Each structure stands twice: as structure tokens, then as C-alpha cells.
Amino acid sequence: MDFALNDDHLALREAVQRFCDGEYPAHERGNVPVPETAARRHAAMADMGLLGLPFDPELGGSGQGPVETMLVAQALGRALGGGAWFSSIVLAGQLLARAGSPAQCTQWLPRVAAGELRLALACSEPQARYHFDDVQTRARRDGAGWVLDGRKSLVLDGDSAELLLVVARTAGERHGPEGLSLFAVDADAPGLSLHGFNTLDGRRAAHVELRGVKVDAGRLVGAEGAAHVLLDETLDRANAALCAEAAGAIEALVDLTTEQLRTRRQFGAPLAKFQVLQHRLADMVIALEQAKSMACAAAMALEVDSVSQRRRLVSAAKVMVAQLGRQVSLAAIQMHGAMGMTEECRVGHYAKRLMAIGQTLGDAHHHLRRFSEQAH
Template identity: 40%
Template sequence: MDFNFTDEQSMVRDSLTRLVRETYDYETRNGVIASESGWRPEIWAQLAELGLLGMPFSEEDGGFGGGAIDSMIVMEEFGKGLVVEPYVPTVVCAGGFLKHAGTAAQKEEHIGGIVDGSQIFAFAYAEPRGRYDFADLETTAKKSGDSYVLNGHKAVVIGAPWATHLVVTARTSGGQRDKGGISVFIVDKSADGVVTRDYPTVDGRRASEVYFENVSVPADALIGEEDGGLPLIELVTDEAIAAQCAEVCGAMKVAHALTIDYAKQRKQFGVPIASFQVLQHRMVDMFTEYEQSVSMTYLATLRLGDDENARKQAVSAAKVRIGQAAHLIGQEAIQIHGGMGMTDEMAIGHYFKRLTIFDSEFGNVDHHMKRHIALSS
């Protein structure tokens, strides 16, 4: 199989490498995440100007005809700089819902805004008691004339402080954990009854607790089929997992490089600790885990277009393997750096936090191990 990238994809990677290197150095990022807003709208506008926000959309929808591989390239470079801008919630998640199930009117209203950077989305799916079960929903959407009325609470909605719109999962029928009866809606964040509590996350991003108090949305806010939204949610979240796997691969690569550089500089007994064979072995283990993670990311990305069972197996396998690798690489990096590695003065601590948090998004290692076993049996 040919794993070479096209000339256009290589050009995108080169452009992103330069952008991240010039605008996301360690000190600049620290200043950004410590600021009141927690991000830079001018960087988002620059991503739009470069065409990166429109890359995964078809030309018919106003995009540039790319796909999951292009998102993988973007996310890997973002991972190297620990970029906090909400690419996954907006382009991968909201864009995925619109691509797969949006009506012509919804695509016309929203995809152009995503592409030019004027519309920013957050994906409100998680609930305090739902764990990783997308069907465990207490948020409800009840039909009222030509509208739906939403009530409920969504937790840890990444990117919501910056969002103009929310993609919300809600129960339109059935019991709390039924696989059927789930629907997906686009909600204007400024709508009456939407209440948010914003906060920083441990890995430098921003999130919100989002409360819906009798929020009325029109019937045309429904994405896809009423009561039949779970397969669509699983498809889009699998695409998001593949994109985040690529992001974490980028972060792993930098974490490994930072660890090698530190080991060459740090001295014990008058020699660099990089000369100690036991530490060399540990750094080789880190590199091996990184290389396996890249291969698993490629596999998951390429399988996104396969049938449902094959897609889910590949994505869960990648989430398990890369979650384990992220844990090992993050832990080893901190161990080799010593206590200094956990201070804000050293970049490795920030990479460790992102590698650690990855495991809790869209299902952890244990969750995806169980899903993979169930699909394989």
C-alpha cells in the first residue's frame, strides 16, 4: 500500500509546520492559555485564510475536496505545538454531522461559516452521569408545535467558551439508556435559556458546563433522522477519535525529542544521563511506542470509510494502543526529566498533561477495549 502523501498534502504539512513553529512557541502558548480569552481569534482567521478549515469538505459544499487524511495531517502538526484552537469540535465534529446528515439548507447556512471562520462550534454530548455511553442521556428535546424544547446539562464541552453554535445530543423518545430515541440538534449558543459556566482544562484548553433551560429550537435545527441519531453520533465521534490520535502522535513526537535533548544536557556523576544504558532503553521504548501509534493512526484513518463494524474495530484498536502509548511516553518523559518536568517552566509538563487527558476523551482505554472485544466476538 502506498503511504506517501500527495504534493498538495505535503505542502499543507510544510505550511502548518512553519505556522506552528512561528506562532506556537512555548512562551507564546503559555501566555495565550493564561490570558482571559484562552485562545487567539487571529490564529483561527489565519487557519481560515490558509484553507485549513474548509479542507475536509467537498467542493459542492464550499470546501476544498479533502477528507480524513487531510484532517490527520492538520491534527498531527497541531499536536506538536499543543494548539488549543477548536479544530476538532468545529471542523471534524460539527462539520462531520453536516457532511453526513445535514440538509441542503443546513449546509448552506453553516458550512460556509465554518470555512471562513465566522462560525465556531462545540459538541455538547457528555453528561455528568453518562460516562462514555452516548445513549445515556438525561437531556431531552420535546416536540412543541413546529419546535423542540431542550432541557438538560452537558458537561466538559470543549471549546464552548469560544463557540457561536452548539451541536447537542438529546433524547426525543424512549428510556434514559435506550439506543433509539436519540436526536442531534444545532443550537445557537446565544439562544434564550442557554447558560454556560466556563473554565480552563488541565491541558490548557477551555470548556464549559452548558445548561439548557426550556431552550426552543426550530424543527429545521434537527440534524439527520429524529430518534435515529446514535449511528450518526458514533460515526462522527470515530472520525474525531482518529483526528485526536493524529494530534497525540504529534505531541508524542515532541515529548520524545524533548526528553532526548534533556538527557543529553542533564549530567550525573559528571556525564550526561543519556549515556546511561537503562535510560537509553527507556527512550527507545518511547520511540517504538510512537512509531506503532503512527501506524495505528493511519489504519484507523483509512478504515473510516469502511463498513460500520470494521470502522469501529479499527478506531477502538487505535484508541486503546495510542492511549497506552501516550501513558507510557508521558510517564517516561516525566521520570527522565525528574521533578522539574512537572513545573510550568518546562514544556514537557504541558505535553504530559495533553497525553494524559487524551485517554478520557470519547472513551478511555478500558471502554474501547470492551468495544473492540464485543465487535470481534
């Protein structure tokens, strides 16, 4: 694999870093923004073209690929920024772009790219843990349309989205990839209720309940019963972006810890003079390079032809990044001393985000098992 970045990649990375430096000041990173600030940042991302990054130009986007998404995610991770970028664009937006008909994409994606419409993907269920083909939510035909009944859990930014992409079973039993379909459901549809809550890292998610929610035939996204393949690919793309975001957060922790060791004094000397702390910081730097390499491997894997190889590499990256994020977080907190546990110290905010990334769309145990399954 060729990990070299061209001039366009470097320009994109620098532009996003400048955006993050302006919109996410260092002393505010990790704080929950007030609604006005969140709306301003979302609009600014639309103006930069970040909300349309993976969409085709005729849909208001720029048609960029996994490497560009990786660079943006890494810069946002370094600043603990992005808001609903991951949930609305990387997750739900890319799925809609791949599964939707030309009419559906034309109807919704230009508004998403302009920051006028937010999406969320409702695919996981309370009983399923990380098995996204364990679906009890049902969609049955009702004349020319459909009726949806069921529950969805941990819908990222679900309480701020106007349009939900709901995975429901139109055929088959509870387990298995066959018979899964995708529906676009308005968040204010009769019979749909949302329960929003704060996540560990200060972000938002929601549980969704559907009781007799009616949608017309035009809200079936893609072919009936054919959602699993596209969902599997989209989740791999989202996990690759999470790996890149984690690499950015790890880089920030290394920078914060380096500054702490340079400026904090003990026994009349900077902490950086103590050899044992130098060794621990060196371990953190090595972990950072490993995380960056695995994020690159995951991004490049999205463009290979082999589905098995894509799954294997993405899962390998997710396992490594989850482990490295925990390792670096613990080291950074310890080397900051008691202040590393306070709300005012940025280190704890990065540690929480890395912990959340490690649990999102499959933890290390889930992806280690998935990795081993692809070897057979």
C-alpha cells in the same frame, strides 16, 4: 492498508508545520493564550483552509479526507496547538456536514470555514460517562417547533461557540440508540445557560443546561430519531484525529527528551552516554512508531465499508495511544528530573494534553470493551 503519503500529503504536512512553528513558538507551547492571540490564530487557520478542511468546496472547504485530517492533527499535536479546531471542525463541523440538509450546510458551514462561526457538540451527559446513547435530555414538539430540556456535560470549547449541536431524545427510553435527534441551538438562546471551566490541559469546556429552550422546525438537523448512526461515525472520526494528535505530542516528547540527554551533564558526561537512559529513550522511539502506525490505521479504517471493522480499529488505536501516551509521558518527566514537574518545562504540558486525550470520547477501558464487543 497503504500508509504511503503522496506529494500533496507531504506539502500539507510541511505547510501546517510551518504555521505551527510561527504561531506556536516552542517556549510558549501549552500556555493559555490571551483572547487576542487565540483569535489571531483562529483567523490564520481559516486563511490556510484548515477550518474548511473536511467540507465540500461549494461550502468553502477543500473536501479532504481522514488522512489529511490525520496529518493536520499530528502537526497541531506536536505544537500543542489548534485551539477550537478539534471541537468546532473535526467534531461538530463534520457531524453537521453529514447530518445537515443542503440549506443548513449552506447557512452555517461557509461561515465556519471562514472563521466567522464556531460550533460545539453537546452529546455527553453527567450520568452517561462514555455511553453517548445514554441521553436524558428531551425534545418535545411545540406547535411547528421543539422545546428542549436537559443537561449536557463536558462540551469542548462550549463557552466560546456561537452554535451548539445538541443531542436530545425525541422518542424511546433513556438508554439505546433509537429516538436520538440532533438540534442546532444558538448559544444565547433563552433558557440555555453555560458554565465554562478550564480543563486539565489548559483548554476550555462547559456544562450546558437547557430549560424550556425553544427552537423552530428548521433547527432539527437530519431526520428525527436518526442521529445515532451519524453520531457514532463522527465520534470515530474524532477519536482517529485524537490518536493522530497524540502521536504528534509523543513525537515532541521524544525530541525534548533527546535534547535533554544530549545537553544535560552528570558526572562529567552527557546523560546520553548512560546506557540505561539510551535504552529508555529507545523505548520511547518505539512507542512513537507504534502510535504513528495506530493513528494511520485509525484514519484508514474510516474509509472501510464495514462499520464493525471501523469501530474495532478505531477503538484499538485509542487503547494503544492512551497507553503509549502515558508511558512516554512518565518516561520523559523522569528523564528531565525535578524540572520535568515545573510549569516552565514543556514536558509537563505535553503530558497533560496526552492525559486529556486519553480521557476524551472514551478512555482505554471503554474502548477495550468496545473493541471486544465488535469481535462477536
